[in-house]
Amino acid sequence: MTITINRVSKWYGHVVAVNDVTMTIEPGITGLLGPNGAGKTTLLNMIAGFAAPSSGEVTLDGQPTWRNEQIYRKIGLVPEREPMYDFLTGRKFVLANAKLHGLPNPGAAAEAAIVQVDMAAAADRTIDTYSKGMRQRMKMAAALVHNPQVLLLDEPFNGMDPRQRLHLMDLLRRMSADGRTVLFSSHILEEVEQLATHIEVMVAGRHAASGDFRAIRRLMTDRPHQYRLRSDSDRALAAALVADGLVVSVHVDTEDEALHVQTSDFGTFTVRLPQLARENKIRLYDVTPADESLESVFGYLVRG
Incomplete structure (x- = not known):
């Protein structure tokens, strides 16, 4: 599936978070790279249909993402900051998301997603006992439970140890090989270099560069x-x-x-x-x- 962002801006009062951004995200792994405060999270929220563009349009295979509940069957979102229900076990949290999607066998779907992110051993612990990296992986399971074609991740590697990072990178590569569209944001150059073949660079709400990672890296080096x-x-x-x-x-x-x-x-x-x-x-x-x-x-x- 293809994400198209056409002349999109988003402002809050006098603060411009995203300024006239145009880009196209094709199937495969794309890194959304930029320093903290560049507008990456705001852009991801508009792609996911959680925020309305102040101007311009975001579409998924030609369909607008804003006020279009049907896209949630196709999109999985892993936000960087999101309060979780800490009194639930990880398994119940993912199961609740499976039920919200109306899946025919929510228990089996939840179990498959938990195994996919390597959290089966901790699935019956309450979320308040999880490290940040474990929380990230359980949020990932919740985002994958309905087998989406598009996966949006906001700083997904924050708080993960080296083993967890390698496991997640391998999972995202497999999803890309299956023809899915993966877009993840990061402010760390090395994360993007290891995972993405195509990058989009944001700075201060603006679209700064786009293309093959190696070409952008040469611009940075030169x-x-x-x-x-x-x-x-x-x-x-x-x-x-x-x-x-x-x-x-x-x-x-x-x-x-x-x-x-x-x-x-x-x-x-x-x-x-x-x-x-x-x-x-x-x-x-x-x-x-x-x-x-x-x-x-x-x-x-x-x-x-």
Whole structure:
């Protein structure tokens, strides 16, 4: 099934959460990547039909998701933050969801979903005894109980240990191989790299980039990089860097006693910098990336 998002915006009063976003999500695994506060959760809620777009339209195979209860037979949603009925056992929680979907054999469906997420051993414990990772997996079971064709996951790996993460990744890959549409959000680049072949990047409510992960990753790698350098002779180091063609800009900051440089080829820069310092008998004290946060990386994509 194909999700189509066409010129969608969502605002709350004067706060714009999603701003004129257009994208298409095809069957397979798509990563919705962006820093915290980028609008990923709001977008997922509109795709799931839980929130109305302020403008634009979200459709699933051509059918609008807002005020269309029939889509819930096809969509499973795993929200990042959602209060659970902690007094229930995991099994009863999933069984309740199976009954709400009107499944012909809710008990068997609940049991199959619990086994699918590897929670059978803890299914008869109450939810208030679960770790965050276990809660995530039981929410996953509830989302899978009706065998949906579309699965939406909001930061699904939060709180999971390495074994749980690997199990969930394997499950999502199997769903993709079955021809289902899987869309998961994350602010962690490595999670998306391991799982998604296609990514959509969001920054500050806007759609920043779209395409094959490797192509987007190259954009991130090839962006200008900024470093803060400290040495025993910052001015001599600055002159050597400029003469060698390693940097596109350089600034000697007398207040923090550091050299601020920008390079467009960080691979060559990190190899050549110590060599250049040695050749010029300059002692390096500190080399610190100044723009390695995800926000700065995604911000570069928006500006670029």
